Amino acid sequence: GNAAKLLGALKVAKVRNCHEAELKKIERCQLLIVDDLFLVPLDAKERPILLDIIEDRHERKSIIITSQYPPSAWYDMVGDPTVADAILDRIVHSAHTIELSGESMRKLKAKK
Numbered sequence: 001g002n003a004a005k006l007l008g009a010l011k012v013a014k015v016r017n018c019h020e021a022e023l024k025k026i027e028r029c030q031l032l033i034v035d036d037l038f039l040v041p042l043d044a045k046e047r048p049i050l051l052d053i054i055e056d057r058h059e060r061k062s063i064i065i066t067s068q069y070p071p072s073a074w075y076d077m078v079g080d081p082t083v084a085d086a087i088l089d090r091i092v093h094s095a096h097t098i099e100l101s102g103e104s105m106r107k108l109k110a111k112k
């Protein structure tokens with residue numbers, strides 16, 4: 001998913017010592033869309049990167065997040081309860097949540 005690509009790119013940037021430059025690019029965006037967040041659980045290097053991004057945007061700039069998982073499952077996907085608390089606190093409490101139910105559109109279209 002796009003979220004995994006974003007975090008992957010930031011990990012590479014961090015290794016190449018241009019992590020801050022990549023975060024500055026993201027920071028300049030008025031709207032950040034993270035599609036399929038937690039499609040793959042975060043690893044120890046990705047946790048602080050995601051937290052940095054979320055903290056930077058908190059109550060300042062917009063972020064749209066899509067996920068296959070409800071926020072209650074995000075603790076397991078983050079993998080560290082303290083970091084998960086910080087991320088969830090900054091996202092969930094000020095979010096406008098839309099929960100979808102039923103079959104996915106891909107499955108419905110595939111049946112036709």
